[in-house]
Amino acid sequence: MHGEPFGYEKPASLREFESLFAERGEDAKILAGGTDLFVLIKERLLAPRLLIDISDLPELRGISYDPGEGLTIMAGTKVAEIERSALVREHAPALAFAAANLGSNQVRWMATMAGNVCHASPAAETPPVLLAHGCELVIGTPGGERTLPISEFFLAYRKTALQAGEYLKAFRLPPLPARSAVAYQLRGLRRAMEIDMLNMGIYLELAADGVTVSDIRLAMGSVGPVTYRARGTEQRLKGMRLGEEFMAAAGAGVAEEATPIDDMRASAAYRNRVIGVLARRGLEQCLEQIGKGRGEA
Amino acid sequence: MKKLLTLEINGERFDVAVSPATFLVDVIRETVGLTGTKKGCGIGDCGACTVLIDGRPTLSCLTLAVACTGKSITTIEGLSRGTELHPVQQAFIDKGAIQCGYCTPGMILSSTALLAENPSPSEEEIKHGLAGNLCRCTGYVKIIEAVKHAAETMAKEAK
Numbered sequence: 001m002h003g004e005p006f007g008y009e010k011p012a013s014l015r016e017f018e019s020l021f022a023e024r025g026e027d028a029k030i031l032a033g034g035t036d037l038f039v040l041i042k043e044r045l046l047a048p049r050l051l052i053d054i055s056d057l058p059e060l061r062g063i064s065y066d067p068g069e070g071l072t073i074m075a076g077t078k079v080a081e082i083e084r085s086a087l088v089r090e091h092a093p094a095l096a097f098a099a100a101n102l103g104s105n106q107v108r109w110m111a112t113m114a115g116n117v118c119h120a121s122p123a124a125e126t127p128p129v130l131l132a133h134g135c136e137l138v139i140g141t142p143g144g145e146r147t148l149p150i151s152e153f154f155l156a157y158r159k160t161a162l163q164a165g166e167y168l169k170a171f172r173l174p175p176l177p178a179r180s181a182v183a184y185q186l187r188g189l190r191r192a193m194e195i196d197m198l199n200m201g202i203y204l205e206l207a208a209d210g211v212t213v214s215d216i217r218l219a220m221g222s223v224g225p226v227t228y229r230a231r232g233t234e235q236r237l238k239g240m241r242l243g244e245e246f247m248a249a250a251g252a253g254v255a256e257e258a259t260p261i262d263d264m265r266a267s268a269a270y271r272n273r274v275i276g277v278l279a280r281r282g283l284e285q286c287l288e289q290i291g292k293g294r295g296e297a
Numbered sequence: 298m299k300k301l302l303t304l305e306i307n308g309e310r311f312d313v314a315v316s317p318a319t320f321l322v323d324v325i326r327e328t329v330g331l332t333g334t335k336k337g338c339g340i341g342d343c344g345a346c347t348v349l350i351d352g353r354p355t356l357s358c359l360t361l362a363v364a365c366t367g368k369s370i371t372t373i374e375g376l377s378r379g380t381e382l383h384p385v386q387q388a389f390i391d392k393g394a395i396q397c398g399y400c401t402p403g404m405i406l407s408s409t410a411l412l413a414e415n416p417s418p419s420e421e422e423i424k425h426g427l428a429g430n431l432c433r434c435t436g437y438v439k440i441i442e443a444v445k446h447a448a449e450t451m452a453k454e455a456k
């Protein structure tokens with residue numbers, strides 16, 4: 001089951017990593033938790049010449065919050081740390097929930113969110129919530145950095161916007177405005193340790209009147225080659241008033257924009273029906289959270 | 298080309314020469330000779346190869362041995378104190394949570410890590426913590442009972 005042999009380097013600092021990656025980037029792969037990479041290598045779908053292990057780089061670990069900038073999660077942070085973080089639970093509870101649903105406890109202690117996002121599987125757990133949050137990616141470039149909205153990151157099946165010599169450095173989740181919330185909904189066949197059949201991240205923001213939808217993001221996973229937002233539907237829903245008509249339009253809209261395929265996990269027709277249900281449940285969950293927030297204020 | 302490295306397993310240091318592409322499970326079983334750690338699927342799905350690395354439950358089939366220098370590795374052989382079994386090991390025996398035993402080392406290490414973090418887990422929390430360890434024999438009911446029982450014994454011992 002072993003693939004081709006490969007070399008291994010473990011830089012001791014971010015600076016050392018950056019120069020090694022600049023020099024050897026072409027035939028090297030970044031190794032974070034290895035939970036995607038080693039499965040691909042063992043299944044002979046990938047044969048890198050060199051692995052550069054970033055898993056213990058202190059500069060790439062940690063979670064912080066700033067009222068102006070929001071939540072910053074460094075790329076090498078373990079999924080298990082995100083699941084347990086008090087800051088994430090407070091400022092992005094849907095992300096903590098998605099993290100808790102990724103794989104098993106062992107996988108979560110090994111895996112990183114950067115690996116989840118860079119692997120760019122359309123069924124991945126965290127991208128829908130990150131899209132719903134309007135997350136900005138901080139990308140390390142040779143000699144500097146740039147930021148990119150995550151909505152521009154997934155280009156095609158397992159293809160990302162990272163260019164040669166670039167790597168993912170951090171996730172920034174802007175602070176949530178008043179009267180807004182994010183929800184995560186998923187549907188699988190068993191309760192743990194599986195690839196989602198469908199998942200969805202939902203962002204809802206209400207105007208000061210508390211009944212008009214001022215902003216909305218609907219991010220869908222497993223309904224196309226990448227995780228993506230139902231942008232047409234989002235546009236149509238903005239400005240609508242809450243109520244049954246709005247809910248029905250949201251459900252019908254995402255079902256229309258979803259382009260699922262039949263595979264071993266579910267049929268396309270079934271996915272189309274369920275995605276509408278997930279949208280409705282996610283929006284209801286957002287409303288509940290917005291209501292709670294107001295109760296506390 | 299092989300690399301020389303030192304691994305700390307169950308508090309003992311082992312000098313081994315391995316190729317960078319060797320996975321920890323193979324080094325533990327074949328080079329070091331500790332065969333308590335099992336290898337099932339080899340791709341992360343079954344949990345039989347679970348060990349603790351710096352206390353965290355880790356799949357040794359998806360971990361390179363070279364990546365483990367400077368870390369502390371615990372395998373099932375490292376849990377007992379002399380001839381006295383760890384309370385989680387004893388609870389698995391007392392509650393009949395072992396049949397063929399193939400999943401047991403991984404199950405026990407995952408349970409130990411769970412109890413270290415959460416000394417009195419609910420049934421849901423036990424299921425969440427052990428979801429990555431598959432058992433083809435017991436149907437899990439007795440395993441969950443064993444973890445609850447171990448939690449009680451450990452709470453008493455702590456007093």
Ligand SMILES: Cc1cc2nc3c(=O)[nH]c(=O)nc-3n(C[C@H](O)[C@H](O)[C@H](O)COP(=O)(O)OP(=O)(O)OC[C@H]3O[C@@H](n4cnc5c(N)ncnc54)[C@H](O)[C@@H]3O)c2cc1C
Nearest residue numbers: 030032033034035036037103112115116118124125168341
């Ligand atoms: C048993 C099992 C169950 C799983 N269950 C789930 C699940 O329920 N949901 C789910 O979404 N996934 C699941 N996965 C997939 C996997 O665990 C996740 O995608 C995980 O988040 C990958 O992170 P990693 O750190 O292990 O990535 P790695 O395997 O180390 O890397 C993955 C890819 O990302 C690249 N990469 C990593 N970090 C960076 C960086 N900072 N910059 C640029 N590139 C980078 C690597 O080069 C590689 O191409 C499962 C895997 C296993 C083995």
Ligand code: FES
Nearest residue numbers: 337338339344358
């Ligand atoms: S052998 Fe490692 S998870 Fe199955």
Ligand code: FES
Nearest residue numbers: 396400432433434
């Ligand atoms: S006891 Fe046989 S696999 Fe669990």
